[in-house]
Amino acid sequence: xxxxxxxxxxxxxxxxxxxxxxxxxxxxxxxxxxxxxxxxxxxxxxxxxxxxxxxxxxxxxxxxxxxxxxxxxxxxxxxxxxxxxxxxxxxxxxxxxxxxxxxxxxxxxxxxxxxxxxxxxxxxxxxxxxxxxxxxxxxxxxxxxxxxxxxxxxxxxxxxxx
Numbered sequence: 833x834x835x836x837x838x839x840x841x842x843x844x845x846x847x848x849x850x851x852x853x854x855x856x857x858x859x860x861x862x863x864x865x866x867x868x869x870x871x872x873x874x875x876x877x878x879x880x881x882x883x884x885x886x887x888x889x890x891x892x893x894x895x896x897x898x899x900x901x902x903x904x905x906x907x908x909x910x911x912x913x914x915x916x917x918x919x920x921x922x923x924x925x926x927x928x929x930x931x932x933x934x935x936x937x938x939x940x941x942x943x944x945x946x947x948x949x950x951x952x953x954x955x956x957x958x959x960x961x962x963x964x965x966x967x968x969x970x971x972x973x974x975x976x977x978x979x980x981x982x983x984x985x986x987x988x989x990x991x992x993x994x
Contacts (some may be wrong), residue, residue, distance in 0.1 A: 854934065856931075858935055859929070859930035859933065859934070859935050860926055860927060862938050862939060863926040863927075863938050864923075864926040865942065866926075866941060866945060867922060867926045867929075868923075869945065870945060873951060874922070874955075875955075876915055876918060879958045880910050880911050880914045880918065882959075882961065883914060884907060884910040886965065887906070888903060888906060
């Protein structure tokens with residue numbers, strides 16, 4: 833079983849707030865423990881691959897051939913440029929969680945993740961994103977020609993009122 837030490841330490845040190853109102857620092861500590869535990873299990877290389885794979889698929893779908901060396905170089909470029917920033921973004925999630933969730937909500941997420949079922953389910957979330965991202969991009973591209981003129985009309989109405 834993977835190392836849950838950061839999450840367990842946070843739980844032992846903080847416990848569940850009893851009479852005092854929970855603090856941001858308590859929520860941040862337990863969220864940080866949870867995030868660090870998830871990072872231990874995360875396949876960041878696979879996550880970064882989900883960033884460049886749609887680009888490669890689009891290029892090849894347009895009839896532009898790519899050889900294995902080009903694909904490997906694209907992968908390496910993305911791995912080099914995106915891995916560190918992705919870890920930073922993932923670690924920043926602890927602060928976001930501490931702002932949005934209660935201590936008990938974060939604890940529940942952490943406890944769910946500590947189970948085999950929870951870890952398995954959570955590890956599949958990048959695949960969900962990978963499959964949905966092309967659909968979102970396509971939808972945005974299709975809707976923007978309709979939306980932009982309407983936004984421009986709204987903005988021009990505001991300018992006329994001044």
